[in-house]
Amino acid sequence: MDITVNLRYTGIDGSALAFAREMMESGTVEKIRAEEGNLRYEYYQSLDDSETVLLIDSWRDQKAIDAHHASPMMQTIAKLREKYDLHMTVERYVSAETPESEDKFIRK
Template identity: 40%
Template sequence: MKVVINVHYRGDGDSARRFVEDMVSEGVLERVRAEGGCLGYEYFASMEDPGHVLLVEHWEDESALDAHSRSDNMAAISSLKNRYALSAEVERFLV
């Protein structure tokens, strides 16, 4: 089964948007999209709440997501998340 993950990142001011900008400028976003089994990895900024960004991930299967979770890219994401003191609410769906 395919896996869809929604991650709601929230922070003060525009910190969530700056997090995404760093994901792009530091090459993390491009590297994640190149991982085996990654079918989609997109960020969406809220028009109403500048402190909220939604990440929608699509993975081929559980093993691809597990490999991503153990990757150096995930460590880089965690570091960036901590840099901006973001909270993250995760929703997981099997489709």
């Protein structure tokens, strides 16, 4: 059962995008993607709000998330969030099989 967490980072004067760029350029994102159980770690910029960046963060299970939260990586992330004075909202989803009745709406 995969778990996906959507985190929306909001700041001012481009700080959310600067945070995401520093996460990527510092190698932190690459290290997180290499962690056991990580399935996806991607940033997206909102088309509706240039001060918001969305992180889609997916993990194999809760055990993998717990290990990530206990890793030194979380201290790095927390320091950067403070540096850029970001505010967050979080949504959490558990994967489910796509019903056959919805397959016709998905173009692959």
